[in-house]
Amino acid sequence: MKKTIKPVYDITLLPASYGDSILINYGLADDLKYILIDGGPYYALKDIGDSIKLHAPQLKEIELLIVTHIDADHIDGIIRMLHQGKLPFTIKEIWFNGYGQIKIFKEDDGHLLGYKQGEYLSSLIEHKHVEHNKTHFEGKAIAIKDSASPICIKLAGGFKILLLGPDETTLAEFAKNWEKESTNIADIDAWLKSLESNPRYTDRALLGVDSIAELQAYEATNDNSLENRTSIAFIGVYAGRSCLFAGDKPNDAMLGVIQSLLDNRKIKKSNYNWTPGKLHIMVVVKVHSTL
Numbered sequence: 001m002k003k004t005i006k007p008v009y010d011i012t013l014l015p016a017s018y019g020d021s022i023l024i025n026y027g028l029a030d031d032l033k034y035i036l037i038d039g040g041p042y043y044a045l046k047d048i049g050d051s052i053k054l055h056a057p058q059l060k061e062i063e064l065l066i067v068t069h070i071d072a073d074h075i076d077g078i079i080r081m082l083h084q085g086k087l088p089f090t091i092k093e094i095w096f097n098g099y100g101q102i103k104i105f106k107e108d109d110g111h112l113l114g115y116k117q118g119e120y121l122s123s124l125i126e127h128k129h130v131e132h133n134k135t136h137f138e139g140k141a142i143a144i145k146d147s148a149s150p151i152c153i154k155l156a157g158g159f160k161i162l163l164l165g166p167d168e169t170t171l172a173e174f175a176k177n178w179e180k181e182s183t184n185i186a187d188i189d190a191w192l193k194s195l196e197s198n199p200r201y202t203d204r205a206l207l208g209v210d211s212i213a214e215l216q217a218y219e220a221t222n223d224n225s226l227e228n229r230t231s232i233a234f235i236g237v238y239a240g241r242s243c244l245f246a247g248d249k250p251n252d253a254m255l256g257v258i259q260s261l262l263d264n265r266k267i268k269k270s271n272y273n274w275t276p277g278k279l280h281i282m283v284v285v286k287v288h289s290t291l
Contacts, residue, residue: 007239008032012055015047016040019073022245025056026159026238032056033063033157035236037245039077042200048077060089063155064135067096068231068247070118079117080201082124093131095232097166098122099185101133101141102175119184120201123191142232143168147257162235164257165249174230224250 005028014021019040027033034056040048052059067078081087098118125132133139136153144151144167151163166174184190195201231247233254246254 005029009238009241009243011243012051014040014051015044016073016077017044017047019044019077020068020247021048021077023052023056024159024236025059027157031157032058033155033159034059034061035064035066035155035159036062037066038068038074038247039079039081041073042076042080045077045080049081062089062091063093063157063159065091065094066232067094067121068233069097069227070115070230071227071248072117074247075117075121076200079120079124079195082121082128083195083201091128091130093134094125095133095142096121096125097133097141097143097171097174097230097232098125099175101139102171104141104175119186119191120195122186123188123195126188127192141168141171142166143171144257148260150257150261158238160237162237162261164233164235164254166230166232167257170226170229170253174226224252229253 007026007028009026010024012023012025014023016038017040020038021040021044022037024035024037025032026035039045065078067075069075098121099115100122133142135155136151137143142163144163144165146167146169153161153163155161228248228250231249233244233246233249236243236245244254
């Protein structure tokens with residue numbers, strides 16, 4: 001009798017201190033593919049790397065790296081990782097909404113935090129010649145039109161991403177002040193030079209280790225900031241199982257688009273684990289923000 005090979009859909013929460021870093025592996029045991037979501041704060045990179053080696057020793061290529069938004073506890077580890085020399089794995093594609101992707105939505109004035117990290121990462125992606133927001137979006141922003149318009153994207157190996165956000169209106173609000181905050185927008189050479197002089201991403205002495213007491217004492221709070229609302233959030237579907245990856249997206253923003261799915265049934269049943277009027281989400285990953 002021929003042995004049946006069951007598909008794998010595993011999720012590993014990596015040791016990212018007070019931040020987020022998640023590794024997804026999916027596929028057949030002899031042909032696993034990997035998705036990495038966020039990289040925690042800059043000083044957690046070594047622990048994250050060690051954990052990846054432990055849980056995915058055969059990892060040679062990341063199918064998709066998703067940087068959900070520009071908060072330091074999500075983006076800084078990725079900046080530090082890409083700023084290293086040769087990586088132990090290749091990265092096929094990165095999803096990240098930098099200024100080059102969101103400027104089309106720019107409207108009026110406002111305030112934007114983390115633009116420097118956004119410029120650093122955008123410059124590194126360009127410098128490393130990594131595909132940027134290519135799948136489905138052809139280099140444009142990772143976004144849905146509105147809460148009534150979720151998008152289903154299929155990756156290599158059959159993994160499906162049901163994109164829940166951000167929406168174009170939120171990105172319009174997010175983009176409106178990037179020009180005011182930065183004097184060297186998309187100047188790759190200038191930002192790479194600035195990166196070289198920033199010990200946050202270069203000085204190994206800054207790498208630290210959180211104590212158990214410090215982590216236990218950390219209190220997450222509700223944060224409905226603009227930056228959090230721009231999080232790339234999605235339901236990942238594979239082998240009949242569904243998991244919600246929320247980034248730091250506030251609950252009300254997510255529930256709106258999920259309710260729209262239930263009400264309007266915009267996505268066909270074959271696209272994810274679906275029965276009329278119900279979404280079967282088996283796991284919700286929202287690591288450090290309060291629910």
